[in-house]
Structures are given as structure tokens and as C-alpha cells.
């Protein structure tokens with residue numbers, strides 16, 4: 091069955107990788123293989139592949155840059171579709187409105203905003219995901235989030251039809267959106283920004299990036315903050331106060347630099363990471379009565 095999809099996707103012009111090592115496609119850099127990884131070369135190609143998958147009753151897993159994912163060591167018995175740089179057009183609709191395709195990196199989106207003297211996306215500079223992943227997660231940092239700028243999105247729904255959601259029905263909440271529940275495929279988004287001085291925008295972007303470099307263990311594989319912020323607390327502080335900074339399971343470690351990050355310190359398996367996450371959840375709960383919920387999405391067999 092997956093062979094048929096691989097053949098069809100190749101005919102559409104997609105890049106197809108069979109038995110794809112997901113450690114190459116996720117920022118945690120661990121985990122098993124996916125039966126087939128497909129990288130469509132256009133929205134039209136994506137749509138054709140989705141229609142074909144639907145006709146075979148196969149539900150593919152959509153990924154962007156894999157920067158919020160942990161794939162289990164047994165991998166993914168199925169089709170993974172990566173929305174990448176071939177679906178990444180960014181354009182101005184008017185003086186302050188940007189339309190961006192899902193596979194564009196947040197970095198290129200932020201640079202486009204800067205070039206056009208548009209402010210509002212500075213918070214996202216340094217988040218290593220795609221626009222699609224950022225909409226799905228309502229990514230945010232330093233007091234900003236996608237919710238502040240999003241006006242509307244287009245998607246392919248589960249029947250393979252194109253549709254649109256607007257700000258009112260995007261249900262943007264802390265690290266979630268309507269897409270978290272419906273699993274549609276985000277194709278593009280429209281964002282409203284504000285005209286501002288280029289120098290000020292650049293300064294704000296550089297400041298955010300520097301703060302990341304100073305505080306985050308960027309030299310190791312990770313998915314950023316492993317846990318969501320529990321109401322009234324900070325996950326990193328709870329973990330540190332529980333004496334877990336540097337806590338290690340196999341090759342996985344609670345970062346010594348930032349306790350909110352679980353890192354791939356030394357060739358970790360995903361099982362190491364998952365066991366460490368469970369230990370942290372248990373110990374923090376025993377010490378503080380707070381159950382930490384993972385922000386990273388754990389997927390696979």
C-alpha cells in the first residue's frame with residue numbers, strides 16, 4: 091500500500107524517501123524510521139497526494155520542520171508528509187498584510203517582515219519551525235504569539251477540500267489552535283502587521299535571538315520547551331526546584347543551562363527521552379503537586 095503512495099507521489103513530482111530515518115527530520119535527532127516520507131513540490135502536488143491517500147483510506151502525518159516532535163524508536167508505520175521549502179511563498183497583499191505558505195521557515199518570514207518594515211513577528215525570530223507548525227501550535231515567545239498577528243488561514247480538510255478559517259474560529263489558545271483538534275493540513279496564512287522603523291524591528295529581533303543563545307542549550311538536539319507552562323508556575327523552575335537540573339537517563343538529559351529543555355546530550359534514544367520525561371513528571375508531581383503536560387508531540391508506534 092505504501093509503495094503505491096510512494097509511486098504516485100513520485101509521479102506528482104514529490105521527493106519520496108522510503109524507510110525514512112526520522113532522526114534526520116526532527117530537531118530531537120532521535121527516533122525510528124517512517125515507512126514513507128513524502129515532500130511535495132507544490133500545493134497542487136500536495137493536494138493530489140492527499141486525494142490519493144484519501145482514496146486508500148490512509149491518513150498521513152503532516153510535519154513541518156519537526157522541531158516540536160519526538161518520534162518513538164519503533165518509528166511510524168505510515169506515510170509522513172513534510173511541508174517544506176517548495177511550499178514557502180511569502181508575499182505582501184497590501185502595505186501591512188503578509189500572506190505566507192505553510193512550509194516557509196519562521197526565520198524567512200521574520201526576515202521578509204523586516205525587509206518590508208513590518209513589526210509584530212519579532213517574537214518568532216529564533217523559533218526553529220515553519221509557519222504551518224507555528225499556526226498549528228500557536229507558537230509564542232517573549233510575550234508574543236501567532237494569535238496576535240493571524241487574520242486567516244487556508245487548509246485542506248479531511249475530505250481533501252480547500253477551506254479557510256478566520257481569527258474568530260481559529261481557536262488560538264496557549265500552544266494550540268483549531269488545527270490541533272481537526273488535523274487539517276495548513277496551506278497558508280494571512281497576517282496583519284504594523285509599519286515600524288526597520289532599525290527598531292532589527293534590534294528587537296537581534297535581542298530575542300541573543301536571549302535564546304544566552305539561555306537555551308541550542309548546541310544539542312531538543313524540541314525546545316519540553317513541557318507546557320502550568321498555570322501559575324514555570325515548568326523550568328519547578329524542575330530545577332525538584333533538583334532535576336542535569337538529571338540523566340541514557341543519552342537524554344534535563345539541560346543544565348535551561349531546566350525546561352530536555353536535550354539529546356549523547357546519542358539518546360527516544361525511549362531515553364520518554365523515560366526521562368516520565369521521571370520528571372512523577373518527581374515534580376511528588377514534590378509540588380503539579381502534573382507537567384508535554385508540549386512536545388510524541389508520535390509513532
Ligand SMILES: Cc1cc2nc3c(=O)[nH]c(=O)nc-3n(C[C@H](O)[C@H](O)[C@H](O)COP(=O)(O)OP(=O)(O)OC[C@H]3O[C@@H](n4cnc5c(N)ncnc54)[C@H](O)[C@@H]3O)c2cc1C
Pocket residue numbers: 117151152153154155156157158159173192216217218219220221222223224225226227228229230231269273274275276277306308312313314315387
Ligand atoms: C531550540 C528550540 C526552541 C524553541 N522555541 C520555541 C518557542 O520559543 N516558542 C514556541 O512556541 N515553540 C518553540 N519551539 C518549538 C517549535 O519550534 C514550535 O512548536 C514550532 O512552531 C513547530 O513548527 P514545526 O514546523 O517544526 O512543526 P512540527 O514540529 O513539524 O509539527 C508540530 C505540530 O504541527 C503539526 N503541523 C506542522 N505543520 C503543519 C501543517 N502545515 N498543517 C497541519 N499541521 C501541521 C504537526 O502535525 C505537529 O502536530 C522550539 C523548538 C526548539 C527546538
